[in-house]
Amino acid sequence: MNTLYSDFIQKHLDILSFRDLAPKTISTCLSYLDEFLNWVEKELSGKILSEVSYEEIRIYLRYLKEFRKLNNRTINVHIAQLRDFYLYVLHKDWDRYQVPYLHYDQFLPKVPSVEEVNEIIDSISNIKHKAEIALLYSSGLRVSELCRLHCGDIHASKNFVYVSRSKNRSDRYAVLSVKALDILTSYIRSDYSAAKKDCWLFPGQKPDSHICTQTVYNILKNQLDELGWQEKGFNCHSLRHGFGLHLYEAGTDIISIKEAMGHKSLSST
Structure with missing residues (x-):
């Protein structure tokens, strides 16, 4: 972490914390700010931050693009956090016409078919890993949501999963398929018989994690490497895309899929 501008970093942290942003978002913002401050210290000889010109900021962004080889979407995140830093910490106006957001290409996601999803799940021998991937797909969960599930969040009798504090800061109920429930049941019985409602559904290596x-x-x-599917372009979010698409193909209305x-x-849906 940059020491020359440590006071500014602390002020920025205070503002981010006051805005009640997610810890991961705060960490990302601070790391991006630290990168900018290190660049100012090295390339601009530790110039007073309020005197850094828009032209110099654009030079920094070109450095991210041409030297760091960051994509335009990532650079836009850098721009956003710089804007917030100037507005909230330096109390300096930010001219979006001087530092506009970059255009970026948008591509359709790679989505596995139902048959491909089943083949992936069926090929996993480790029952805990099988349960994680099965639940990720069958409930349409984000990876972060899957990791934070407690055993008590699985409501087998009603076939739903309780998801708390999702990405948009709201709770919801996700569907629980029969196949995923069967795999979860096998996982609990064989590998996690001491599980209680307040325990993490998928514990980490460290205690209480x-x-x-x-x-x-x-x-x-x-698992994709083992299947020889490296070129298919699938990832964990592809399973979530597959969940939504397969519901749509089965005739589910778009509002229900959104929920x-x-x-x-x-529009996200």
């Missing part, structure tokens, strides 16, 4: 998102990403990636996926906006 849940499995981390990167572990889930690695589980699916390794099932926990989208705040219908």
Whole structure:
């Protein structure tokens, strides 16, 4: 962390915390700010931040694009956090015409078919990993939501999963398929018989911790490698896309799909 501008970093942290942003969002904003401050210290000889010109900011953004090889969407996140830093910490106006957001290409996601999803799940031998991937798809969960589930969030008798504090800061109920429930039941009986309602559904390696998102990403990636499906372009979010698309193909109306996926906006669905 940059030490020359440590006071500014602390002020920025205070504002981010006051806005009640998610810890991951705060961490990302601080890391991006730290990168900018290190660049100012190195390339502009520790110039007073309020005197850094828009032209110099654009030079920094070109550095991110041409030297760091960041994509335009990531650079836009850098721009957003710089704007917030200037507005909330430096109390300086931000001219969006001087530092406009970059255009970026949008591509359709790679979505597995129902048959491909079943083949992935059926090919996983580790019952805990099988349960994670099955639940990820069958309930349309985000990876972060899957990792934070407690055993008590699974309501087998009513066939739903309680998801608390999702991405849009709201609770919801997700569907629980018969196949996913069968796999979960096998996992609990064989590997997690001491589980209680307040325990993490998928514990991590450290005491009282849940499995981390990167572990889930690695589980699916390794399974795709084992199947020889590296070129298909699937990832964990592809399972969520598949959940929504397969519901639509089965005749489910778009509003119901929106609620099932926990989208705040219908346009996202």
